[in-house]
Amino acid sequence: MAEEPAWAPLYPDGLSVDPPQVPESxxxxxxxxxxxxxESPCLVYFDTTLxxxxxxxxxxxxxxxxxxxxxxxxxxxxxxxxxxxxxxxxxxxxxxxxxxxxxxxxxxxxxxxxxxxxxxxxxxxxxxxxxxxxxxxxxxxxxxxxxxxxxxxxxxxxxxxxxxxxxxxxxxxxxxxxxxxxxxxxxxxxxxxxxRAEDAALLTYTSGTTGPPKGALNTHRNVLSTAAAFNAWQGVGDEDVVLAVAPLFHITGAVATAAATLVSPAALVFLNRLHPEVMLEAFQRHRVSVTVGAITVYNALLALDRGDAAELETVRWLYSGGAPIPPATVDRFQKRFGHYIHNIYGMTETASAVIAVPPGARAPVDAASGTLSIGVPMPGLDARVVGADGSPLRSGEEGELQMRGPQVMPQYLRKPEETAHVLSADGWMSSGDVAIIDEDGWVYLVDRLKDQINASGFKIWPREVEDALYEHSDVYEAAVVGTPDDYRGETVTAYVSLQPGAPTTAAALQEFTKERLAAYKYPREVHIIDELPKTQTGKIKRRDLRDQG
The missing domain is CATH 3.40.50.980 (Rossmann fold)
Structure with missing residues (x-):
């Protein structure tokens, strides 16, 4: 980066914004x-330490x-x-x-x-x-x-x-x-x-939400750059114990958890398939200090009948990636377990985590949208927001998030046209995410471009409606989609699962959001269902809800 970016003052003490120096492979x-x-512990699996x-x-x-x-x-x-x-x-x-x-x-x-x-x-x-x-x-x-x-x-x-x-x-x-x-x-x-540094270390297929899955080639340099930056970000040392919560078959688990820990002095704890009670017990049993998991993991802990801050006494930092965190969920978790959940953001194409809330900091909330910031770019990454014509926008303006740095993949496997569509000649990668970067460098993820709802000409981001629903204490999980409407073009439709035993109704939730949102934004339909469809990595599948609507 030619000059110090706006987010540099937010970095942990002593950490440079420059790309980390990494080995060849x-x-x-x-x-x-x-x-x-x-002789230090490396891999832990229940009663075995390797x-x-x-x-x-x-x-x-x-x-x-x-x-x-x-x-x-x-x-x-x-x-x-x-x-x-x-x-x-x-x-x-x-x-x-x-x-x-x-x-x-x-x-x-x-x-x-x-x-x-x-x-x-x-x-x-x-x-x-x-x-x-x-x-x-x-x-x-x-x-x-x-x-x-x-x-x-x-x-x-x-x-x-x-x-x-x-x-x-x-x-x-x-x-x-x-x-x-x-x-x-x-x-x-x-x-x-x-x-060599440019050899492919990982081949990870995108979820295919915008077409057939594409294989992102993450090189050894990509993976090491992301891993080294995240380790430095958290200050990982030989006393740390990392809990493998994010699935290793997903880019977050493969890089931010597995690869990052393997090339650090820390130990890595495995729990096989995730079970909330086993996970809760693992924090104390293995003296876990850091972990990364989807927000659904933390929701699962909140749903347990037992558990409080005592179980997480050895934890230094908790991070959540894969899906944005509603501010209400962060507050609820900290009140019960005594730890703030830090947002983190990355893509398959960036070898996992590249934007994160600095450890110990609290992410601000964008006043206009109510969106919790996903953090600031980590070492080596540059980020900007561009308009529809590709021109960079000023701070506070809404557009598509683009990123550049050694974490960004060089190509999709044998797909030159798709590669050219997301990667510019000067290395900027288009994310498909709508974002705002404020004057201090905080990044706010508004939503996916393809998920925007158009109701009677009004543009609505599902995230804003979902965050309003999460403010209701009876809501466990929520997803908002646009469904076809002969009159409006699309109508705002919400799918909600409730906390165990919660008495609220669809009509009550609709009124609740009506008090908090502009008239064109509140959901015209609210469906209470037992469980929202999710990927195995914990992301709620809006597309499935749109299809069934």
């Missing part, structure tokens, strides 16, 4: 950690096996696992072998999974054993040459019934077992793959 960064503190040395040796052994299997520099390998230690070990092993990790949602089945395998030209696949036979049928005839499975029962002995009630080990014909491969190759060191 994630492998080099990991090797530095392994040489510095080999040291840095153990993880280094296991990933070396696995990388050697994969190279025997033909994995070479530049190969793409799909990893479809929950938040278990084998995910981190597999990532490290694949990077050591020079491969690109294709992260896959475990909910993907059949054609949905096959579409991504075919598009990525993946040559290998690592998944859970109990889903191995189904995966084998899905992958038959694809580019995948080898398969490997692992059990989430491995590397722990507690078998907590809340997590493992239906779990059982399964032998999958035609697939290697991950931990068996580790044992059989113990002591081996993989051939040096000479991984």
């Amino acid at each position: 994630l492998v080099a960064a990991w090797r530095d950690r392994a040489a510095t503190s080999p 040291t840095v040395r153990r993880v280094d040796e296991d990933s070396d052994a696995l990388a050697s096996h994969l190279q025997d299997r033909g994995v070479d520099r530049g190969d793409v390998v799909g990893v479809q696992l929950q938040n278990i230690p084998q995910f981190a070990i597999a990532m490290l092993a694949l990077w050591k072998a020079g491969a690109t990790v294709l992260i896959l949602n475990p909910m993907y089945r059949g054609a949905e999974l096959r579409r991504l395998i075919d598009d990525s030209h993946a040559t290998g696949f690592i998944g859970l054993d109990r889903e191995g036979d189904e995966a084998a049928a899905t992958l038959a005839g694809s580019t995948v040459r080898w398969r490997m499975t692992t059990s989430d029962l491995d590397l722990q002995t507690e078998h907590d019934p809340r997590i493992f009630a239906d779990a059982a080990r399964v032998v999958v014909e035609g697939a290697d077992d991950l931990l068996t491969a580790v044992r059989e190759n113990a002591g081996r060191t993989p051939a040096v793959a000479e991984v």
